[in-house]
Amino acid sequence: MKHKKPTVAVYKFSSCDGCQLSILNMEDELLNLADAIDIAFFLEATRAQRPGPYDIAIVEGSITTPHEIERIKEVRAQAKTVIALGTCATAGGIQALRNFADADEYANVVYAHPEYLHYLKTATPIAEHILVDLELWGCPVNKAQVIEVIVALLNNRRPNLPPHSVCLECKRRNTTCVIVDKGIPCIGPATQAGCGAICPAMGRGCYGCFGPAREVNTNSMAAMLQKLERYPGETVRLFRGISGYAPTFRTIADEVLSTSKEAK
Amino acid sequence: MKNIEVPALARVEGEGGLYIGLENGKAVEIRLDIYEPPRFFEGFLRDRFLQEVPDITARICGICPVAYQMSAAYALENALGVKISPHARALRRLMYCGEYIESHALHIYMLQAPDLLGKESALELAAEAPEVVKKALRLKKIGNELLKAIGGRSVHPVNVCVGGFYSWPDTKAIKDLLPDLEWGLQAALDTVKLALTFEYPFLEIDYEFVALHHPDEYGVIEGDILSSKGRKLSIAEYETGYIEEHVRHSNALHSHTVDSNTYMVGPLARLNLNHEQLLPNAKKALQESGVQLPIRNPYKSLIARGIELVHFYEEAIQLVKEYKPTGSAHVELKLKAGEGAGATEAPRGLLYHRYKIDGNGMVQFAKITPPTAQNLPRIEADLFALTPRIINMPEAQATLTAEHLVRSYDPCISCATHFLKLKVEEK
Numbered sequence: 001m002k003h004k005k006p007t008v009a010v011y012k013f014s015s016c017d018g019c020q021l022s023i024l025n026m027e028d029e030l031l032n033l034a035d036a037i038d039i040a041f042f043l044e045a046t047r048a049q050r051p052g053p054y055d056i057a058i059v060e061g062s063i064t065t066p067h068e069i070e071r072i073k074e075v076r077a078q079a080k081t082v083i084a085l086g087t088c089a090t091a092g093g094i095q096a097l098r099n100f101a102d103a104d105e106y107a108n109v110v111y112a113h114p115e116y117l118h119y120l121k122t123a124t125p126i127a128e129h130i131l132v133d134l135e136l137w138g139c140p141v142n143k144a145q146v147i148e149v150i151v152a153l154l155n156n157r158r159p160n161l162p163p164h165s166v167c168l169e170c171k172r173r174n175t176t177c178v179i180v181d182k183g184i185p186c187i188g189p190a191t192q193a194g195c196g197a198i199c200p201a202m203g204r205g206c207y208g209c210f211g212p213a214r215e216v217n218t219n220s221m222a223a224m225l226q227k228l229e230r231y232p233g234e235t236v237r238l239f240r241g242i243s244g245y246a247p248t249f250r251t252i253a254d255e256v257l258s259t260s261k262e263a264k
Numbered sequence: 265m266k267n268i269e270v271p272a273l274a275r276v277e278g279e280g281g282l283y284i285g286l287e288n289g290k291a292v293e294i295r296l297d298i299y300e301p302p303r304f305f306e307g308f309l310r311d312r313f314l315q316e317v318p319d320i321t322a323r324i325c326g327i328c329p330v331a332y333q334m335s336a337a338y339a340l341e342n343a344l345g346v347k348i349s350p351h352a353r354a355l356r357r358l359m360y361c362g363e364y365i366e367s368h369a370l371h372i373y374m375l376q377a378p379d380l381l382g383k384e385s386a387l388e389l390a391a392e393a394p395e396v397v398k399k400a401l402r403l404k405k406i407g408n409e410l411l412k413a414i415g416g417r418s419v420h421p422v423n424v425c426v427g428g429f430y431s432w433p434d435t436k437a438i439k440d441l442l443p444d445l446e447w448g449l450q451a452a453l454d455t456v457k458l459a460l461t462f463e464y465p466f467l468e469i470d471y472e473f474v475a476l477h478h479p480d481e482y483g484v485i486e487g488d489i490l491s492s493k494g495r496k497l498s499i500a501e502y503e504t505g506y507i508e509e510h511v512r513h514s515n516a517l518h519s520h521t522v523d524s525n526t527y528m529v530g531p532l533a534r535l536n537l538n539h540e541q542l543l544p545n546a547k548k549a550l551q552e553s554g555v556q557l558p559i560r561n562p563y564k565s566l567i568a569r570g571i572e573l574v575h576f577y578e579e580a581i582q583l584v585k586e587y588k589p590t591g592s593a594h595v596e597l598k599l600k601a602g603e604g605a606g607a608t609e610a611p612r613g614l615l616y617h618r619y620k621i622d623g624n625g626m627v628q629f630a631k632i633t634p635p636t637a638q639n640l641p642r643i644e645a646d647l648f649a650l651t652p653r654i655i656n657m658p659e660a661q662a663t664l665t666a667e668h669l670v671r672s673y674d675p676c677i678s679c680a681t682h683f684l685k686l687k688v689e690e691k
Contacts, residue, residue, distance in 0.1 A: 018326020027405035046385030106307025198416030
């Protein structure tokens, strides 16, 4: 018996388009994928649009405007399964740096007429607004992981995503630890695997774009990183970066900041 | 003609709409509405360490992250008075080849060609002409593979730093790309032939073209900012010739020249100003095409992208053959307070950055002028010029012709927001 192909809608919120592009970058798999699923809405790829409901909604980007709060609720209402795709959707992304500052001041810096703009003071992950069924981290997401998630959904099984940190990926590719060997600050030990440990392989530290790994000892890491800083405040900036609004990273950055202020 | 409304433009990067207000069959108001939300990059770049900047600015655009890394790196190197090694410079050009190949192949085949073939998407085209789409995907993939070999991944690569690169890419991984690049050069030449078979909507505009010009190579990373109206400025002088403004209907800033002219950046500007610097295969493809320069039809940007695709495959082959890691991949930085501007040619046009840094290397001020912000007023002016030609067309065809015009600019709305909805309304 032939099953009906699941309908898929791909949406963009506040983001750079890089995670959607990861879907278009599946050059070897795209045509097969288009056979297995029914792409009903994907503005970056096609003009053709069919109305919901959809089986799967894939959402890129974070929520940064009043209108986006309304739109994301419509997405949820139209979809059986919602996947948050990429670090903007799962943690707010780089634009969530406004959450640690005054967004109005930023608007004044960038725009001559901030009164023309509609924005929220915060950039927040999708799960702060609706129920999200599955989060896939990465800035950008790893396309092999996107394929794994879609294949798992099509086969009604749990996707096989690595639970460990970037450290294990370094070991697998035989990269010597940049912290131990060169004293380069790296937050790979606290960061979810998935990228393939590309930064340490280039001789630089991980900057956490796949978000925090589970159960990591960020306190001990922060203490070590502070001894390795190449410029004042590097530890805070490493955690408060692409995934800076993710709770684990947010907490440790706040703690380091408050202790260093006390020390002064 | 009754109202036309396209709530959101498809096959562009980012989000925006288009509004055409008509009065007695004439366009009285045209607006590209950018509802892509502002993300305030120039705000949160302040108080970040200079070496973080290329990683942060990459996130402005998923399709042209390399351009954002390169303009940032050059601007900050200029602020520090640092010059990268010739070998690192060659690797930057090779990396940019990867981005041009990936971005142009995507735009030619997946974003613009469906308009010329009456299709909604490349996937729809794949049902009829699978071989063409498979070839397109391979053309694009090779660009991505090149980016991956140099930068670890194609979207937001991680190897570019202020001063050069973190490390030299593996020589074998680079050399192994040669057979694919040689296939790609032939496929790019076939792309130009295909581009010449399309029937393009007619529109001729007397544009002011603006692009980076370098006497010894096809201008991408260094040189002077040249205008077809004769203005020639150094990169540091850019802001004396081109001004950005904030307009009410847009979350993107709009640029114009000091004499209040709209201008065009991107593949047509580059090809028209820099065709003499094309490599031999690309130059020959241009000559054999019979296309007369300057090309003034915006829809024919696709032909310019095709010629550039040949050029960048050709240059990539050359640079891969010559690739030899020599010395350190980056120069050591000596921090000092300063200010620097950088401009490189993103696939969709000139991308300008300027930074002020303090003595600890912390960013005090950032200014970024993306290509689409420069093209937006020009796209609006083009739509004004186009309206009389489409006004008597059936509604669906008129809408498609206007949308196609916008898409032919390869607008990057996420970048410019600091862009589109087609709505034609009879007042």
